[in-house]
Amino acid sequence: MKETTHAIITENLTKKFGDFTAVDNISFDVKRGEIFGFLGANGAGKTTAMKMLCGLLKPTSGMGMVAGYDISKNSEKVKKSIGYMSQRFSLYQDLKVWENFRLFGGIYGLKDNEIASRTDEMLKNLGFYDERETLVQSLPAGWKQKLAFSVAILHKPSIVFLDEPTGGVDPAARRQFWELIYAAAESGITVFVTTHYMDEAEYCDRVSIMSEGKIAALDSPENLKQKFGCTTVEEVFHKLAGGVL
Amino acid sequence: MSSEHKPVVAENISKTFGQVTALQNISFETERGEMFGVIGPDGAGKTTLFRILTTLLVQTSGSAFVDGYDVKGDFRKIRKIIGYMPGRFSLYGDLSVEENLNFFASIFKVNPKDNYYLIKDIFHQLEPFRNRKASALSGGMKQKLALSCALIHKPSVLFLDEPTTGVDPVSRREFWQMLDRLKAIGITIIVSTAYMDEALLCDRIALMKNGILLGVNSPAGMVASYNNRLLAVKGDDMHSILKVLRDIKVVKSAYSFGHEHHAAISPDFGGDAVEKISQELTARGLNDTLVKSIKPSVEDCYMELSAN
The missing domain is CATH 3.40.50.300 (P-loop containing nucleotide triphosphate hydrolases)
Structure with missing residues (x-):
């Protein structure tokens, strides 16, 4: 069964808002343990597609399976099996570091002792144990992002969705963040990530480039470059999503 | 005005x-x-x-x-x-x-x-x-x-x-x-x-x-004020290459830069940096890596300055 080897399967997934087709018949797979980059211009339909995959938006037509569950019929189970983090929403600023872990662990139905031990383990790995009593609002943004990512994978989801996790982050902090992504992928978590930094696209196992609701290309960075005769994914992106230029 | x-x-x-x-x-x-x-x-x-x-x-x-x-x-x-x-x-x-x-x-x-x-x-x-x-x-x-x-x-x-x-x-x-x-x-x-x-x-x-x-x-x-020597390194197993680069003594810092890694070699090292790093990588079982000398970009400078 494909469901056992793939974290995401979509077939002709479509979302329409009135007569506007935001996502237009997209079919693709993401393998388990893969780092999958989901690229596209603003307004190409990435967020809509991601919302469907996270069980937050019902598809107009087509099929999607995430973590083995049908996104149309079993959206609640999808939500329980995934982690989600975005640049915009991450942590509760007026809660302490450990309280954020406690809250999200509780929401995902983890037992108290499980939450406590996972929290300690993760904070120690981050070298952040001494800050467990600190209010999140007083932390530097780079740290908040690392914590938000840890909270998103606290319940050991099989797949984590990262929506522009490094937007507005400086080059040094971006690289530190990607080390966390690699570590998560090594531990077997599938990573589905959107980014506007094209150097980050090169760090993915495979990337897709969306344009006007469709997937214009999908392959490993190396193969994409070869196919389009480019030296970087950035050039491929400009070729496919450029349009006016 | x-x-x-x-x-x-x-x-x-x-x-x-x-x-x-x-x-x-x-x-x-x-x-x-x-x-x-x-x-x-x-x-x-x-x-x-x-x-x-x-x-x-x-x-x-x-x-x-x-x-x-x-x-x-x-x-x-x-x-x-x-x-x-x-x-x-x-x-x-x-x-x-x-x-x-x-x-x-x-x-x-x-x-x-x-x-x-x-x-x-x-x-x-x-x-x-x-x-x-x-x-x-x-x-x-x-x-x-x-x-x-x-x-x-x-x-x-x-x-x-x-x-x-x-x-x-x-x-x-x-x-x-x-x-x-x-x-x-x-x-x-x-x-x-x-x-x-x-x-x-x-x-x-x-x-x-x-x-x-x-x-x-x-x-x-x-x-122009960047004073390390800078190398670009590429190979099949990019993740292992990065770890190994960071372990090499003359490598001051190593970071991913899209499809390659950039390794800063401290200016004190007098030898042939490309040869040295190629040898070190091979010695640690990483074959078929491509090492070349490159000019720094603004981002390389940023990484250097923000680390200090």
Whole structure:
């Protein structure tokens, strides 16, 4: 069964808002343990597609399976099996570091002792144990992002969705963040990530480039470059999503 | 507006919030028509600096002038001659594209038609959506509208706080082409960014960290002052290569740069760096790696400076 080897399967997934087709018949797979980059211009339909995959938006037509569950019929189970983090929403600023872990662990139905031990383990790995009593609002943004990512994978989801996790982050902090992504992928978590930094696209196992609701290309960075005769994914992106230029 | 004054002058600006020092003795000047970039990690104080120069926040000590006007005493005058695009989307989501533009024009008591030439290259892309609510625009479109609104009164100095965060590469390129045209007609632009390919497009770049201005330099000057030898390394198992590179003694730092890794070799090493690293990689079982000597980019300089 494909469901056992793939974290995401979509077939002709479509979302329409009135007569506007935001996502237009997209079919693709993401393998388990893969780092999958989901690229596209603003307004190409990435967020809509991601919302469907996270069980937050019902598809107009087509099929999607995430973590083995049908996104149309079993959206609640999808939500329980995934982690989600975005640049915009991450942590509760007026809660302490450990309280954020406690809250999200509780929401995902983890037992108290499980939450406590996972929290300690993760904070120690981050070298952040001494800050467990600190209010999140007083932390530097780079740290908040690392914590938000840890909270998103606290319940050991099989797949984590990262929506522009490094937007507005400086080059040094971006690289530190990607080390966390690699570590998560090594531990077997599938990573589905959107980014506007094209150097980050090169760090993915495979990337897709969306344009006007469709997937214009999908392959490993190396193969994409070869196919389009480019030296970087950035050039491929400009070729496919450029349009006016 | 007085052309004999420097567009922006900062003299020993400091700002503290309670116990926290957000800015410490910041001094710099910009030239007319200059594209002046501000870079630095989160919490460096970039936004605080912007808010002081745009008269939205008062410094704890030091002084600052925009077109010769004091940010403390002459804030009313300054507000009329500057354009400001804050980091967060600042337009009225419930108003349409056109209503937002007209609103900002009316605040500055200008007719949007008079200065339309300034924004027409970018605004014409918004024309098809002129009746759409600003909240329903895509990220790139929102930023283009915000820039249009910040320009409608033809400011002398434009302050842009991370204007392209969340904006795709194609729209970013268009956005910067627009900035180039504004610069060409003499508008001074102070812009912060987390994208080093944008920093490269500035005349000069100010690097901030922990509230301190570490230095101001042109991109070329910045690259010239980089004193490590730099190597690009590529191979099949990029993840292992990075780990091994960081273990090699002469490697000062190693970071991923898209499809390759960059390894900085400390200037004290006298030998053939390419050969040395190739040997070390092979000795640790990483065959078929490609090592070559390269020139540093602004991003390499950033990584070096922000690590120190």
